Amino acid sequence: FFFVACETHRARAMQDRYVLVLVGVIIITFLTFHQEICKAPFMPHLTDPEPPPLPPMLMQSKRQLLPDMDAEAPPATDVPSPTDPAPQLPPDPPPTGALLPLGPSLLLYKPTTAPMWDPTFVPRWQHLVSIPIMRSRHSMRLLDLCITSILYMTPYPKFDVLIMLDPPSRALIRKSFLEGRLEALNAQYLMVPDPIYVDDFYTGKYWWVDWPMLTQYKKVLYIDNDVLINADLNDMFDAYDMEGGGHIYAAQEGEFWRMWKSTPMFGLTWYKKTDYDRMNAKGIQSFNAGILMFVPDQIFVTNILEMRKWMLKWMEREIPHFTDQSFVNHWFNTRLLSKSILHKIQLFPEHRSYPGKILLHWCASFGTPASVKYDKMSSYLTTFIEPRLPKRYASRDAMVAGLLRPQMVIAEVGCFTGNFSQVLLETQPKELHLIDWFKGQGSGSDADGGTVVKLPGDQALQMLQDRFASSPQVNIHRNNSLHALAALQDRSLDAVYLDGDRGYDWLMQDMLLASAKVKPGGWIMGHDFYTYDRVTNKKAEKSLNPDVEKTVNAFLQASGLKIYAVGLDKQTSFAIRLMHPVFWFK
Incomplete structure (x- = not known):
């Protein structure tokens, strides 16, 4: 100007x-130019400089797509309630897909392909965690924080993970460390069609109901990707007894006497007076739709499928709504199927500690930039969650008992006569590989570094073989650690415990080899990390094996990993969780 x-x-x-x-x-x-910008559809979930090209069908006239689009919209009181007859839904789109008009300026893309998933997947656990991510790099960064907090706070997840995403998001994940973190949780992917407009995303959040494995689980926890895990996530499933029959469980967000007419968030075309009276009599509260729990029986699945059609119907008629929140509240509240009882959730968390809360949801007003959420969540993760690591165990025996589970594949480097190998065997591994050179004069000590025993290698090997002669899962490797580890298949181990050569060069090679042989989410453990003073309950000023701490710290700095746990014998043991691949050159 x-x-x-x-x-x-x-x-x-x-x-x-x-x-x-x-x-x-x-x-x-x-x-x-300014007028054209103002006419453009609102797409806050996209970070690309330009929206993707639209299908040719978009160029057809709206009257051709829907002849009665100019018909008068129904009055607000037409919203169905439990006592009303079922609404007359618009006809389903043809199988090949179509573009459904949503008024004069907004079109909702009905995808041409059904969701895709791995047909060979078999559920491992009775519970499922489902998380969505759609197209945005910022959204992927939020998911990375969410998954990182799960791995920090849940040493042994007893649930499957389903990531619901579109093709652009899958491409972004493949290029990042997030791929390894999701692999550490054995995450499955439900590939949904690529959203074009903002309403595509809000309806797409409920695509998980099309996953054929859903009904095989006893409980499902759905969380948005702007959630941090503040405690062991397994406890979320153990904390609530839930019934089926289509019920949905959530966290209370407001009281209807204040909110039912004051905001579009819960006021989809406003509730009827009869709805309000019935909900009030039953103590029904408005709830947050970013964290939901339910029993995925067929009644619940049918409810979600019908609700999705109902959402599309009202979106086509331009009924005011607040994302999916108003729709899911109205559907389940008016049917008296919602229960706002999830008290272990903190909505709108501040920068302070929340003991007793498992889930922290950074929900915000519509249109809040994802970058703002990321800054707040990242700050909280580094200030309140990461300092809780490493977890402290009284001994290395307690550490492996707390982190290792039955049917794991474990390797121990430096087993000698097998005293600690017996502790590892008590975790009921599927396979236990014991690696030692057994040459010359060997020596072994206890967890405190005392009671040193020296024996010829052949004698120590014979004692080890006699000790585990009746244990078919034990495999003894008479070789140096580099050759023995290299002979194992990549990503075949769940854990490795290093107690062999303590020199910097050799131990670093052991750790690098171990990072290639351990599965994502597995454990790299070791002995003699530093000397612990039990009188002062602090690290001693002088360490018995200073090269071990130097090597481990160098490995952590290069890999970006963290010490997850320590076993506080006099000679401390460490445990590193392999949260992403470690890249190195042979």
Whole structure:
């Protein structure tokens, strides 16, 4: 505008008609461009500079797509209640897909393909955690924080994980460490069609109901990706007894006497007075739709499928709504199927500790930038969650008992006569690989570094073989650690315990090899991390094996991993969780 003003003043002074014409063209062009921008659909979930090209069908006239689109919209009181007859839904789109108009400026893309998943997947656990991510890099960063907090707070997840995402998000994940973290949770992917408009995302959050494995679980926890895990997530499933029959469980967010007419968040075309009275009599509360729990029986699945159709119906008629929150509240509240009892959830968390809360949800007003949420969540993770690591165990025996589970594949480097190998065997591993050189004069000690025993290698090997002769899951490898570990298949181990050579170069090679042989989410453990003073309950000033701490710290700095747990014998043991792949050159 400063340029236009200057040029106009100069043109008047010079009486230059050509300059006046140029200024007029600039103003008209700007106003036209500004008008087109204002007409553009709102797409806050996209971070690309331009939206993707639309299908050719979009160029057809809206009247051809829906002849009665100009019909008068129904009055607000037409919203169905439990006592009303079922609403007359619009006809389903043809199987090949179509573009359904949502009023004069918004179109909802009905995808041409059904959701895709791995047909060979078999559920491992009775519970499921489902998390969505749609197209945005910021959304992927939020998911990374969410998954990291799960791995920090839940040493042994007893649930399957389903990530619901679109093709662009899957491509972004493949290029990041998040791929390894999701693999550490054995996550499955439900590939949903690529959303174009903002309403595609809000309806797409409920695509998980199309996953054929859903009904095989006893409980399902759905969380948005702007959630941090503040405690062991297994406890969330143990904390609530839930019934089926279509009920949905959530956290209370407000009282209807204040909110049922004051905000579009819970006031989809407003509730009827009869609805309000019935809900009030039953103590029904408005709930947050970002964290939901339910029993995935067929009644619940049918409810979600019908609700999705109902959402599309009202979106097509441009009924005011607040994302999916108003729809899911109205559907389950008016049917008296909602229970706002999830008290282990903190909504709108602040920058302080929340003991007793398992889930922290950074829900915010519509349109809050994901980058703002990311900054708040990242700050909370580094301030309140990461400092709880490493977890402290009284001994290495207690550490392996707390972190290792039955049917794991474990390797121990430096087993000698098998005293600690017996502790590992008590965790009931599927396979236990014991690796030692058994050459020359060998030595072994207890967890405190005392009671040193020296024996010829052949004698120590014979004692080890006699000790585990009746244990078919034990495999003894008479070789140095580098050759023995290299012979194992990559990503075949759930845990490895290093108690062999303590020199910097050799131990670093052991750790790098172990990082290739351990599965994502597995454990790299070791002995002699530092010397612990049990009198002061602090790390001693002098360490018996200073090279071990130096090597481990160098490995952590290079890999970006963290010490997850320590076993506080006099000679401390450490446990590192392999939360993402470690890249190195042979």
